[in-house]
Amino acid sequence: MDVSLIQSFINLIAVLLLALGIKGLSKVRSAKEANRLAAFAMFLSIIGLLTYYLGKPGEGITQQSWLWIIIGTFVGSLFGAILAKRVPMTSMPETVALFNGCGGMSSLLVAIGVIFFQRNETFIQDISILISIFVGSITFSGSIIAMAKLQGWLSTPSWTQSKIRHLINISIAIISIVAFLNLIQSVNTSTIWLLVISSTILGIGVTLPIGGADMPVVISLLNSYSGIAAAAAGFVVGSQLLIVAGAMVGAAGLILTQVMCKGMNRSLVSVLFGGTLSSQSKKLDSGGEYTNITSCSVEECALTLEAANKVIIVPGYGLAVAQAQHTLREVAKILEQNDIDVSYAIHPVAGRMPGHMNVLLAEADVPYEQLKEMDNINPDFPATDVVLVLGANDVVNPQAKSDQNSPLYGMPVLDVQEARTVFVIKRGMSAGYSGIKNDLFDLPNTSMVFGDAKQVLSELMTELKELGVGAK
């Protein structure tokens, strides 16, 4: 049988499995199997490719090629697996960003390799190569910047918040476009490097001004880009499978980006070009000083909790930073033993990534049914005795509903202020990621418990035990 027919058949199965995999990943029940299915499909696609070259008369794979294949495979897979196994759950977003950047880098390298050594001088191939270089570079540099910012290696430089950045970015974009158009007419080495460098800088320039709360959206968008880069690489080497898979990821990534934007009530345009929320708020002057802060001790907090019937916990990024999820679970267990109804209110963008809190709480074995989504739990707050806000800030800011001038206005938030008592466990009075004052802290039914989330929770546990809660 013809080997190219065999390969087509294998590729067809691989595409089908990939599609089923991505589809399955969007449902809780099937997600785990779907992920493995997709992984298997990727493996299958390699088998298909190798079969094709091994079986095709006059092609074959030289020993030298095998050597380099094995080196690349070994090094890449090994580092990937080690990093993926070791990285703590809290730094998932930056890990995904790093992986994504490497995917972009791979497409970029393929394009560079082909344009220097294997160009067949067709118009289509040239354009695909250039797109692959352009998108690949942006994906790589953008993802690395996103990772560095999430890791805290890079802050948002203040100059990036001024209007000048648009000017700079536009001029760099123009340079890239000019280089691109030039290369379509005639390919020469220095212009290629100009394109590589200018699009790399463009990726940096666009990502750097974006605030941390918007990072997930940016990563998702960059993920979509890396799909486009892969599809372009597919045109370069003439692989249908690559084009399908790349286009699929590109389109799916775009949809996911849209879904995430909706969750934050932000448009993609304002995420990309609006800068951080705090820079917008300065103009509007919606900040201001806190006037009515009540701070209380862990002991008071424990006493109030003991008398409660219904407690809702609102987790945020602070919980992830403090790695307090296990301690939180212990506290919740003690409360449950005293017949107190405990549930968790999950805001769609709590943490640094959508679903971040779900992953975190699942790690601490919090029963899935206790995690309530925002729309389901908001009606429950008026009937709630105590709300514990753990390291969350912007997602519980009532300004989003009451103050039309606030940059947060319109963002869906958790109505924690409706509850009888709110305890906010927080390290200090610093603002949340948006940099905006939180009106919640000023309300009479809100008390602040200052301290590291983990420490406060373990003190709380001791206090509760002393009160005899949970001891049977």
Next chain:
Amino acid sequence: MDFAQAFWVLLLGSLLGLELIGKVPPTLHTPLMSGANAVSGITMLAALTLIITAKDNLPLLIIGSISLGFALFNVVGGFVVTDRMLAMFNRKPSKKLK
């Protein structure tokens, strides 16, 4: 593969991608993003093709090999990390009841 054919493949692939994801529970945003990200490492096939067709061209072999390394870093890491995340959702009620 001629251009028109490749273009059709691109178009249908994009449409498929748009249709695949409709409603996603927020819980799965992160794993889905990470899983899709792993799939975008499919450029490994391009890198492989590059190495195989490079024959004796050493610079090309090296570029291809580095590219393959980056792509597989993306693929293997992406799937393992997604698997780790999803493993946490799976040990749910049954274990809890004890």
